[in-house]
Amino acid sequence: MAADLDVVNLFVIAGGTLAIPILAFVASFLFWPSALIKVYYWYWRRTLGLQVRYADCGGYRFCYAYRGKPGMRPSILMLHGFSAHKDTWLTVVKYLPKHLHIVCVDMPGHEGTTRTTTEDYAIQGQVKRIHQFVETIRLNRKPFHVVGTSMGGNVAGVYGACYPLEICSMTLICPDGIRHPCETKFDNHLQDLEHSNYTLNIPLIPTTPEEMEDMFKLCSHVRFKIPQQILQGLVDVRQPHNTFYEEGALTSDNCTLTSDMGQKRPGGGCFWSYSHCRSVTWMQSGPAGELWTLCGDGEA
Known part of the structure; x- marks a missing residue:
């Protein structure tokens, strides 16, 4: 009889042990889904070997994740798009060799990086801040590869x-x-926004x-x-960052990336080129959803 009770108690303990995390997951999914999102990012950072660090630059703090150490191959600096964050790159990092030195930084004002005036959120302001970050972590001790998407692509080009x-x-x-x-629906939407205060x-x-679902439909291939x-x-x-995002969305100091560096474009901004780069790759979605890849030798 005592042996039977021990077996029952064992099953009760085992069942309770399994039930607690399951109930916690279900409760989080139903009532605190944002907690699951944060745990998801944390889990994938650990799985991929990424470590989160902060770089203080004269009172300005950058938050970034990195993996590996500088070596024979160029380091990779990854710049995310508007209203995103460093964890955007997790789905890309998992396909990259683990021996590469990778740095994913929160862009100025985004996520864990300091928020200041709107001057830092214009393209030129972001370029200056990113250069400050690069110098602080000494990433520019030798030439590195920079990857940027959307707004981050503009910053990378400039x-x-x-x-x-x-x-x-x-x-x-x-x-x-x-x-x-051939401009996409997304391009047209942003152009309408640029000329309004709405x-x-x-x-x-x-x-x-x-x-949120509409945003994924608009932005995802x-x-x-x-x-x-x-x-x-x-x-x-x-949600806590939306006020900042609205301010950043109305900061229209974008630069057009073309080959005539230094010339002003109609409506403001400027043209840029990068003749010192050995390789420039542009990847752009077409209006019908196709993917365009344009490779060059530094002449944009």
């Missing part, structure tokens, strides 16, 4: 023009600021799960279904 000797090559993924003959319903600043609770969690994670 960085390459301003500091050409620091860059060995660039990858610009759907970079903001590049003019191409801050509601900005596609990159979703405030509801429905708007691959269509996929995301559960409603996960969409709500993504909205909740971004």
Whole structure:
């Protein structure tokens, strides 16, 4: 009889041990989906071997994640897009060799990096801040590769023009600021926003799960279904930053990335080139959803 009770107690303890994490997951999914999102990012950073660090630059603090150490191969600096953060690159980092030195930084004002005046959020201001970060962590001891997507692609391109000797090559993924003959729905939406003072319903600043789903449809090349609770969690994670994002969305000091460096473009801004780069790769989605890849030898 005592042996039977011991077996029952063993099953009760085992069942309780298994039930607690399951119940915690279900409760988080239903009531605190934003907590699951944060745990997801934390888990993948640890799995991929990324460590989070802070770099203090004269009272300005950058938050960044890195993996590996500088070696024979060029280091890789990854710049995310508007209203995103360093963890955006997790799905890319998992395909990169582990021996490479990778640095994913929160752009000025985003996530864990200091927020100051709107001057830092214009393209030129971000370039200056990123250069400050690069010098602080001594990434420019030898030429490195820079990767940028959307706003980060614009910053990467202008960085390459301003500091050409620091860059060995660039990858610009759907970079903001590049003019191409076939504009997408997203391009047209941003152009309408640039000429208005209307801050509601900005596609990159979703405030509801429905708007978050629309943002993914607008920005993602691959269509996929995301559960409603996960969409709500993504909205909740971004909600505290929305006021800052709205201010940044109206900071229109973008530069057009073309070959005539130093010339002014109509409506403001400037043109840039990067003749010192050995390789420049642009990846852009076409209006019909196709993917364009343009490779060059430094002449944009």
